[in-house]
Amino acid sequence: MKNKKDQNEPELMLPECACSFCGFTEEETLEIHAVRDVLIILRDKMTALELINAIHALSEIASGLTVDLAKACGICNHCGDEGPELCKGINECDESCASLHGCDDGPVEWVANCSLCHDLLDESQNIHIPDYILEAAGIPKGTKLEAYADGGNGEITVVEAERQSGITDVPPSILAILAQSGVCLAELDELIMQEAIIYGS
Structure with a gap:
């Protein structure tokens, strides 16, 4: 699989088992979204259902992280x-x-x-x-x-x-x-x- 990137950037190697689980193939080009403290890898082209699956997965991750944060802070007393x-x-x-x-x-x-x-x-x-x-x-x-x-x-x-x-x-x-x-x-x-x-x- 190819990374959607500038030619001067280094190649990103991803674990084969993770790519297989995600359904990524070697023919696909992947998109990398890098923001502070987070790196997200997506297909650069997705169907409506694939996009929905990505939204759902990211929402679940965000919900889980929010719960972890809330547990660490506790309820206001x-x-x-x-x-x-x-x-x-x-x-x-x-x-x-x-x-x-x-x-x-x-x-x-x-x-x-x-x-x-x-x-x-x-x-x-x-x-x-x-x-x-x-x-x-x-x-x-x-x-x-x-x-x-x-x-x-x-x-x-x-x-x-x-x-x-x-x-x-x-x-x-x-x-x-x-x-x-x-x-x-x-x-x-x-x-x-x-x-x-x-x-x-």
Whole structure:
């Protein structure tokens, strides 16, 4: 099989058993989609059913990865805030239990009512400094910033954040799905900042 690529790029060798399982033949030309942290190999020409099978497979993989991420973060439990105690098992909660513990709302409300998770979704919490000031300070555009107050003298100091990865790097569509599922966004932010391995052995 041939790779659809520039002539200067190296040949990509694929395991024969994997190609056989996928139904790829030596006569076919394959398309490589390379994006950050992902490499996808598809036929460069597909029938409607082949395209549907590709969509279905990618959707299943995406769903599985989302479940892995949600398990690592856990369900929001108000992140230590004093608030209504949530049931440990959503499936075990009946109407009387929900009324007793104040958890008769859904996952969206769990995240919305958590001050830490809510602040992470609040755009007003982000620090915005004009580009010309960043340039004068020698801070590259797009750098994450943090601020702290210098006592009670009315001054605020803004500096380059020690950690440049955080929840703001998560695409809004993914963040919305996680928030609507009750996933703890504060824990997600912590996992991202720690660069913790949460997938694989």
